[in-house]
Amino acid sequence: MTMSSLDSATVTLQQLVDTNKSQQHKLAEQLTAMVATSIQKASNQADSGQAQSIAHIPFQQFRLDSRQLEANDVFVLLKSQTANPQKSRDYLRQAAEQAAFTLSEIDPSVLLSEANNSSSTSSEPKIDNIADTQQPLAALPCSALYVPNIRDFLGSLIQARLQYQQSVTLPTVVAVTGTNGKTTISQLVAQLTQLMGQSSAVMGTAGNGRLGALVQASHTTGDALAVQQFLYQMGTEHAEILALEASSHGLDQQRLQGMPVTVAIYTNLSRDHLDYHADMAEYAAAKAKLFDKAHFPDLTHAIINIDDEHAKIMLDTANASDLTVWTYSLDSSKAATFVAVDITPSLQGVKINLRTDFGDEKTDNIEIVSPLLGRFNVANLLAAIAVVVALDAKSGANAKRAERIAPAITQLQGAVGRMQRVPSNDGCFIVDYAHTPDALSQVLASLKTHCKGQLWAVFGCGGDRDAGKRPLMAQAGLAGADRVVLTADNPRTEDPNVILQDMQAGMTTEQYQRTHIEPARQTAIEYAVSHSGSDDIVVIAGKGHETYQEINNVRYDFDDSVVLQQTLNQAGRV
Numbered sequence: 001m002t003m004s005s006l007d008s009a010t011v012t013l014q015q016l017v018d019t020n021k022s023q024q025h026k027l028a029e030q031l032t033a034m035v036a037t038s039i040q041k042a043s044n045q046a047d048s049g050q051a052q053s054i055a056h057i058p059f060q061q062f063r064l065d066s067r068q069l070e071a072n073d074v075f076v077l078l079k080s081q082t083a084n085p086q087k088s089r090d091y092l093r094q095a096a097e098q099a100a101f102t103l104s105e106i107d108p109s110v111l112l113s114e115a116n117n118s119s120s121t122s123s124e125p126k127i128d129n130i131a132d133t134q135q136p137l138a139a140l141p142c143s144a145l146y147v148p149n150i151r152d153f154l155g156s157l158i159q160a161r162l163q164y165q166q167s168v169t170l171p172t173v174v175a176v177t178g179t180n181g182k183t184t185i186s187q188l189v190a191q192l193t194q195l196m197g198q199s200s201a202v203m204g205t206a207g208n209g210r211l212g213a214l215v216q217a218s219h220t221t222g223d224a225l226a227v228q229q230f231l232y233q234m235g236t237e238h239a240e241i242l243a244l245e246a247s248s249h250g251l252d253q254q255r256l257q258g259m260p261v262t263v264a265i266y267t268n269l270s271r272d273h274l275d276y277h278a279d280m281a282e283y284a285a286a287k288a289k290l291f292d293k294a295h296f297p298d299l300t301h302a303i304i305n306i307d308d309e310h311a312k313i314m315l316d317t318a319n320a321s322d323l324t325v326w327t328y329s330l331d332s333s334k335a336a337t338f339v340a341v342d343i344t345p346s347l348q349g350v351k352i353n354l355r356t357d358f359g360d361e362k363t364d365n366i367e368i369v370s371p372l373l374g375r376f377n378v379a380n381l382l383a384a385i386a387v388v389v390a391l392d393a394k395s396g397a398n399a400k401r402a403e404r405i406a407p408a409i410t411q412l413q414g415a416v417g418r419m420q421r422v423p424s425n426d427g428c429f430i431v432d433y434a435h436t437p438d439a440l441s442q443v444l445a446s447l448k449t450h451c452k453g454q455l456w457a458v459f460g461c462g463g464d465r466d467a468g469k470r471p472l473m474a475q476a477g478l479a480g481a482d483r484v485v486l487t488a489d490n491p492r493t494e495d496p497n498v499i500l501q502d503m504q505a506g507m508t509t510e511q512y513q514r515t516h517i518e519p520a521r522q523t524a525i526e527y528a529v530s531h532s533g534s535d536d537i538v539v540i541a542g543k544g545h546e547t548y549q550e551i552n553n554v555r556y557d558f559d560d561s562v563v564l565q566q567t568l569n570q571a572g573r574v
Contacts, residue, residue, distance in 0.1 A: 009165050010058035010072065013038070016160050017055075027160060030153040034103075038145050054145050059100035062158050064225050066095040076150065076225075077104040081253075085111060092144065102144040105151065109137040151224075155258025158228040168235035171201065171242040173260050173298075174387050177251065177287045178267025178305070180439045181380045183545075184372075185265060186243040187211075187415040188384035193241045195408040196388060201234045203227075204245030205433075206415055206545045210237070216547070221250025228258060241391065248286040254295075261296040263390050264318075265303040265383050269310040270438030284310045293321040300324060301390040303383055306336055326358075326390070328382040330375065338382045338402075341365060343375060347428065347450050352378055354385070356402050363399040368406050373419045373430075374446035381409070417544025419443070422564050424573050426534035431561045433544025435462070435489070437469065437476040440541055444480025453535030457481035458528050459542045460521070461503060463494030470502040478507070481539075483531075484515045487524035489542045490550040521549060522563055529567045540564055 013035055020028040038054035059074045069075055075095035077088065089111055095102055102108065137144060159170075174189050176182045183205045190200035190211055200211060204221075207214025208230055221227065221244075234242055246264075250256055269284055289295050291302050291314055302318035304311055306327040318325045329336035330343070335357065342353040342365075349372055353365040370381055389401045414420060422429045430447065434440040440459065448455055457477040461470045477484045486503055488496040496519040507515070518524040528538050540560045543549075549558035568574045 010060055011161060011164050012056050012058055014055045016157070016164060019164060020160055027153055027156040030149075031157070031160075034145070034147055037147075038143075041143075041145060054101045054103075054143050057100050057143070062154075062161060062225060063095075063099075064223055066091045069095055069098055071098050072100045073098075075099040075102045076154065077102055077106060077108070077144075078151070079105050093140070096140040096142045096144070099142050101142050102140075103147045103150055104144055105148060107146045107148075108140075108144040109146070112137055112140075151254040151257060153257065154254070155224045155228050155256065157258075158225055159232065159258050162228065162232040168232065169238075170231055170235045170260055171239045172262050172391065173231070174241065174243045174263045174265070174391070175246040175256070175259070175261045175290055175296075176243070176265040176267065176383075177246040177248070177290045178265075178308075179270045179436055180434075180442070181267035181376065181383070182245040182247075183433070184377065184380045184415045184418050185267065185383050185387075186245050188380060188412060189243040189387045190241065191412055192384055192388045192405060192408055193243075193391065195411060196392065196405065198240045198391075199238060200241040200243065201237075201239040202243050203230055206417065210239070221245065221247040221255050224255050224257060227255055231259065243387075246290050248283055251289045252286040257295070259296070260298040261290070262298050263301045263303065263387050264290045264296070264299060264323075265387060266291070266308070266311065266314040267305055267380070267383065268308040268438070270436050280310075284313050288313045288317045291318040291321060291323065293323070301326065301387075303328065303386045303390070305329070305379060305383065306334060307331060307379070324390070326386050328379065328386055330379055330382075338386050340378050340382060343378055345373075345375065345446070345449055347373070349373065350375075350378055352381075354382070354402070354406075356399050358398045361397060361399050363403065366403050366406055369410050371410065371412060372414050373421070374443065376442045376446060377414070377419060381412075385409075415545070417546070417561070419446075420544075420561060422561055422568065424568050426573060427532055428537040429529075429564055429568065430537065430539045431544060431564060432539055432541050433546075434459075434539075434541045435473075435543075437472040440473060440476045441480055443539060443541060444477070447537050447539065448480065451535075451537045453533050453537070454482040455480070456483045456485065456528050456532055456536060456538040458485040458487060458524055458538065458540045460487045460489035460496075461499050461542075462490045463492035463496075463499055465492075467502055470499060471505040474503040474505075474507065477541075478511045478514065482514065483528075484511075485524045485528050486515060486517045487521045488519050488549070489521075490546075492550050493552055521558065522567075525560070525563055526567050529564070529571050529573065 017031045035055035060072050063069050063073045064076050176185045186202050186204050190202045194200045207216050209215050293299050302323045302325045304314050304327050307329050326337040328338040330340050332341040339355045340352050341355045344351040349370050352368040354368050355365050356363050388405055389398055392401045417433050420431045432443050434443045461473050486500055532538050543560050547559045548555040
């Protein structure tokens, strides 16, 4: 059955309650409470048109965007991250014209009465008595119920609606969180599970869907509706494994609520998104939610990088949830479950000796040959191997499963825009998504060991984002590369020259001598190609898989790998 045929059928909240009584994740309990509230509200309504309980109103689908509403849909009004009561009021009123009813995270009676008391609204009577707050609410064309904890069960509610019409078996979900490595690990998990005989899909920054047929996504983690619809769609396509990226925004805003996450992975934490999170502690706490069974009741395994300084909060949360906790490390002196005890790099990839330790079950080192470039990709690979071992429980002992995976690793491909090598006759040219100081440092450190000539780094910083990161990015590039070209990334609504000026804060005379500044990104790439030597390595960093450049709210076609390939062709280096 297609999504369009689902849209044509109606259901009531009471029916969802009745069909979810055996649900182990407390959806029935939450729904019952909401239904009871709606009945109480209805009995208190003076207006006869509002007297019907929301519990018994037939509806079609849930919508989070009032612009996408169709007749008899339910509108879910969520708080904006940048509080804007006027916009929320507009959404509520717009939705009321055709919605079956509204479920609101914001108290709708207070929201509407505030409009009447606002000095900017002279056309409506002012309300001085708190008892009269129901007056503007009763005037809405449809019922609106205040559900302040709606995010606690919204994903489950949406999935229950989808499953009501046609029940499908949902994929087992693997979720990856951390500043860097999410995209690569999720795609490696999907590739490995597919090579081991399971049907796989991915969801994240580089796109959503089956491998080889990804559809570009606007967010790393979509909203609760998009996430649940995608999960359901993958179920209808018989995907067995879904590997997804769990962003800190998505976890903090509970967009992944209701996802049947079985295995959770933590990669690392470095400065990023501090325009959203107050500090690194808050950023880490958001990531740690992924390892809490109170949020994800299906969890069985936690895979955690113990080389990262913020690993402890993830370990503590996972242990408190009584998960099977496996760790991974690139440090042979550490007692991790998966350890790369020897790493031999080349421009063709790396050779690794893998040691596993499951407590009472240890193995001799397993030799692994990986086509992925970079030391940090060894860490990403260890995480992916651990996931596949956790999922492959039917195949016997853990160590034997790890050994069984080794032959498939030679067939892996890196994620698009992650240490992606662009073909050339001479020199080595790499496109990578590294857009944090830590990620850029890791990329440059990994490539430095391969470089016979000079190592170049071409990068910028995004506009309308954490300005404090800008000089740190420049210093990371200058510390790791011999030559640096500073240029525009996605300037958004900022002047690229202002961003570049911020990046230059604290630079020394010696650093300026190794730096070329060119605001136009294409010209910056052309400069690096024309000035780099045959033994040099050039990294174009920051945008990776992105196929656009955002300038003044307009997205222009711009793909680093395409521009680089065209420039190499024109320079006769292909």
